[in-house]
Amino acid sequence: MFLPIVVTVLGLWSVGGQASDFTINTIELKVLPSTKLKIGDRLELQCVVQVAKTTDLELNSTFTFYMEDVNVYTNSSTGDKVSYIVPKARGSHTGKYRCDVSVEGRRKRSDEVGIEVTGLSSPLINVSKIQTSEGEDVTVRCEAEEEWTYKVFTFYKINHKGEEKKDKRTVESHGEANFMVREGDEILQFKCEVYLLVTRETSPQSSMRTVTVVAQFSKPRIEVLPSLNFTEGQNMSVRCSVQMAPKHSEDMKLTLQKEGNIIDSSTTSTLSYYRVATVNDMGNYTCKVESIRTSKSSSSTITIIELFSRPKLTLQRGSKNQFIQEEETIVLQCLVEGLAPKDANNLDYKFLGAGRIFTRKGGRFYMTAAERYSGSYVCEVTISNITKQSEPLDVQIYAPVKNPVLTHIMRSNKTVVLGDELELTCKVQSGTPPITYSLLRGNGTLTQTIINEDTEARFVVKSSKSHDLGQYRCQATNRNTKSSDKYSNIVNVTVIIPISNVHLKIIPENGDVEEGAELSLICMVEDGTLPINYLFYRKKGSEILLKNMTDVKKLHADTQVLKFNKQEDGIYFCTATNGARKEVRSNSEEARAVLASWKKGVIGTFVFLIILAAIVICAYLHMDKKKKGKDITPKKNRSSKPVTANNEKPAGEMKDGEGFYGNVKNEDELQILKTGEENPGNNQQNHEEEQTEADSPDAPPGSYVSRRCSGDCSHREAGTGCL
Incomplete structure (x- = not known):
């Protein structure tokens, strides 16, 4: 009777002791109603998972939806599916989707599913103001709130001149663009559209927004009197005017320009310009009114008929020389083409140049050439209050060079040290440039230079040899030099050879001088220009000057130290200088005082007597x-x-x-x-x-x-x- 009970207990023990376990078999992403949708359709994504598990095991699963690897929705459930619903699909929902399931630390991923949403709705458009002024900005805003992917907003400004377009690329749901209201804008219209980069679709254009432009001032008006086409000599007037808005908020300025150059201006609404017209006043005139933000302008071209042509000035000569020379007779001729000979002869011609003004009838001016009359000349002719000037004519009269002077710079004694530069200048007292200066030594020409201004010529000669000394002079010539060349004064230059290799010799040569005897010092120079200054020194702690002497005939000098004793012990040397003013020091010799011979004899005799006594x-x-x-x-x-x-x-x-x-x-x-x-x-x-x-x-x-x-x-x- 106990057997059924045992079997029942064993059966229950077997069921109760079974381990809980599960595994994720499959995961699938379903798209409802279809992967291809129209904009505004309902989109449902279902993530369905199949999990095998032991009986009565409850599992809590986490479902995550991704679009282009971006998390768009997450939910947890004990069931086998979760849905992600988009009530109204937009083009921005186009892309690849997938879902992931996480169960008790185990994960599984579905395959990717592509979804395409076609069709875009029109964006909304707004403007910052419906009435504006020239020069101000209008901000246009375009919105596509349901589209959150990358997009390009395109804005359009439309006026009577045409269309202006701007693009704005953004991921935001809206875009903005600024448009400036330009001169002449009156009625402006704005619209926009959206282009999705993902689907490459363009939305329908938005509705149109209108902005009215209020002008601060009108386009200026230009008036020319007597007309736009008349003969010179008449009074000409140019008038600019502009109408201002009753409530203009900015200051304005009115200018009159001719060929881009301002000739008059005003801060009022009118401007007038008057003058006696000549052909030089012919051209394009512009009236321009401007404020801080904007401007407007009007232009007119004025044509003026010439009364007489511009005079022409020429030079006439009787000489065949290439250049005008002093005392030559020259003639300035002023001609006006187109005038009858009778009228031309009765005209007064005015000649201006070289600080002088002359009036001649018939247009001929005679003068004797002189250098002071060199300069730029013009002639003037006046007919019916119209005065015209000729082109300038340069008249250069060459005066011959006179009295060149040669100067040795910074050297009053006309000397130069060997190796230094000899600097000379040459300048004529009178003469018209360009002047050719030549530096001569003896009869030979060393160098030559041309001076184009009224300045001196500068010559630099390197004194590298002793024979660079000599007599220098300069020669000056120009385009009006007479047959005899012009030479300067003569400058005698002495080249000083610097002292080299100074040597001191002492007697006795070994430097041992008996007390009371004489020490002879001989300072010898290998080379150098005389006279030479010699200085003898003894150095015993400090340097003591023994002798200062100058020799004008020899390259050596000597001195003696009489009655030499211990106080004269020391190092002896000498220095030498000449006109080069560079002191050169000799070698050093040591001299010492030793016992005199008679003292040595006395000491020797005394020692001999001591030795003899000992013997x-x-x-x-x-x-x-x-x-x-x-x-x-x-x-x-x-x-x-x-x-x-x-x-x-x-x-x-x-x-x-x-x-x-x-x-x-x-x-x-x-x-x-x-x-x-x-x-x-x-x-x-x-x-x-x-x-x-x-x-x-x-x-x-x-x-x-x-x-x-x-x-x-x-x-x-x-x-x-x-x-």
């Missing part, structure tokens, strides 16, 4: 030692026996504390024995020598002392008599 003393002592050595030798020989005559013990048998020397008769013997003991190395040798001498039958008496003293005297002791 005499040594010889005396040596002889004295010899004498005393005779008595010491027999005693020395006896001391070598084992037992002395006085029963003295040998040295080996002597006890400590006993006298080593035994019984000596005097201090000299004791000293000799002590010396032998202190120099045991020599004692043996001396002993052998003494023994030999003692044994030798030819040994003279006292030979021991002689040999003992013949050694190094440095070992002698007081009282030994060895030197």
Whole structure:
């Protein structure tokens, strides 16, 4: 009976322990009613998802709609679909759509679906004002509120002259454009349209808006009297007028122009211009009225018939020379073409030029040429109050050059340093340019220049050689130079050679000068123009000037320092300068004071006497030692026996504390024995020598002392008599 219960429990345990799970199988985006719509249609997008899951598992899904990867709508639902509805589709809804579903962290994306909405509605248009004035701006606004994609607004301004268009590209739902009201605008009409860049569609044009233009002033009126076509000599008047609006808000200005040049102006509504007319007054005249914002103008062309032609001035000469020269007779002829000979001869011709005015009948003016009459000449003719002038005629009269003067710039002494520039100027006292100046040295021409003005000629010569010195002069010529050339004064120029390689020599050459003797200083210059100034110095801490001297004949100078002593010790040098004014310094030599020869002789004699005295003393002592050595030798020989005559013990048998020397008769013997003991190395040798001498039958008496003293005297002791 327990088996059914067990089976039931196991079954329930199996169902209750099953794990919750799901998977997204498919996702689809549906477009209703179609992917191709007309503007204003209802658009519904359905995102449908199929999810496989365990029984009784509830899932909350997030649905996201995208247009061109831009999120346009998001909603959550436990169902299997969500809709995104656009009540009225516009062209801006054209594009590619998709939807995404997110379930418990799992995502799936649908395929993209393209939607096309065709047809655009007319945009709305507004203007900033319905009445305006010339020169002001009108703002036009075009709206397409339901279109939010990229678009181009096109604005149109229409008047009697035609159409003006402006474009505005934007993503906004509206666009604006400013139009200026120009001169002559009266009735303006505005409209606009929209072009969608996505669908490449253009909307129908908007309705038309009208703007009325109120003129501040009328177009100016121009009047010409006596007419637009008349003969010169009459009074001419040009009148400009303009009508102002009753309530004009801006100041205005009225101007009269001729060929673009203002000849009169006024701030009133009228302007008048009067004059006796000539052919020069013929041309185009313009009346213009303007304010800050706008302007208007009117033009007229005036034609004036010439009463007589402009006179012509010519020059007549009898000379065949190319250029007019002084004292030549010349004639100025003034002619008016078209006049009868009788009328021409009765006219008064006025000649103006060179600061003078002459009146001649018949139009001929004679004058004798002079340089002061050079200048620009014109002639004047007056008929019926009309005066006309000829074109200017330049008359150049050439005066011959006179008295050129050559000047050496900045050099009153006519000198120049070798290597520097020699600067000369030449200027004539009179003569008409252009003048040709030539610089000459001797009979040769160095350089030449042409001066076109009444200024001096400047010459610069590089003095690179000593033979650049010499006599300079200049020559001046022009287009009226007589047969004899004009030469200037002569300038004598001396070229100064700078000093080079200054050397100081001293005597004695080694620089050792005996006290009281003389030191000679010789300053020598290798090259340089005389005279030369020499300065001798001694440097001992500070520089001391010893001698200042000038030599006009030699390239050297000398001086002496007498009775030289220690105070004159030091470094000696010299400097040299000449007209080049450049000081050149020599080498430096050292001089020292040394002892005089007689002082050296005295010191040498004194030293010699000291040495001689030492030798005499040594010889005396040596002889004295010899004498005393005779008595010491027999005693020395006896001391070598084992037992002395006085029963003295040998040295080996002597006890400590006993006298080593035994019984000596005097201090000299004791000293000799002590010396032998202190120099045991020599004692043996001396002993052998003494023994030999003692044994030798030819040994003279006292030979021991002689040999003992013949050694190094440095070992002698007081009282030994060895030197």
